[in-house]
Amino acid sequence: SAVISQKPSRDICQRGTSLTIQCQVDSQVTMMFWYRQQPGQSLTLIATANQGSEATYESGFVIDKFPISRPNLTFSTLTVSNMSPEDSSIYLCSVGPRGGETQYFGPGTRLLVL
C-alpha cells in the first residue's frame, strides 16, 4: 500500500487562527479524502479532494471553513480556518490508489484549539 505522511502530526492553536494540514503520498493516487475524528468517535468525511477542481464537501462542511487544495495526484492540503475549541479533533487524510476503491489512512493530525 501507499506510504502516506501528514504534517504537522500535532499542533496547539489559538482560537481565531488557521492551520493548514498537508498530506503527501509516495505514489500517484486517484482519490484523496479528508476526515475528522473527534475523541472516542467514528470517522466523519469532510470532503473529497479533487485534482484540478474544487473539493466536494459533505453536508455540514463548507469551503470557507475547510478550504482544500489538491494540485496533483500525490498531495493535498486541508485548512481549518478561524478555529474554535470545537475544531479540536484528529484530522486524517485517506487515499484510494489508482483503479481501486480501498482507502488507506494517513497517520493523522491532532489539533487542539485553546
Added chain:
Amino acid sequence: GENVEQHPSTLSVQEGDSAVIKCTYSDSASNYFPWYKQELGKRPQLIIDIRSNVGEKKDQRIAVTLNKTAKHFSLHITETQPEDSAVYFCAARFSGGSNYKLTFGKGTLLTVNP
C-alpha cells in the same frame, strides 16, 4: 444517503474466544464493505474487505460475511489474542456516482482479556 449501524459498541472476550461484530447498511446499492482496526493513538488500518459479489472472505483468524438480502455484514475473529484489542470500524461504499466515499459505523471497542 448511506447509513451504517454497528453493534455492539463494546465487546469484551477472553483470550482464545471468538468475537463477532455486526453491521447493517441502508442502501441496497452499496457494493464494497471494508473493516478497519484502530489501536489507541494510531491510524485506522484496513484488515479485511468484501465486495457484494462475494458472500464470505477469510484471512487467517479474520473472516467477513455478507448477507445482501438482509443488508448486513459481520466481522469474525477467532482465537482472539490481547493484541486484537482495539476499536473496529465497519464501512460501506455506495456504488452510485463516480466517487468512492465510505460511510463508517460508530465503532466497536474490543477488549481481549488475557
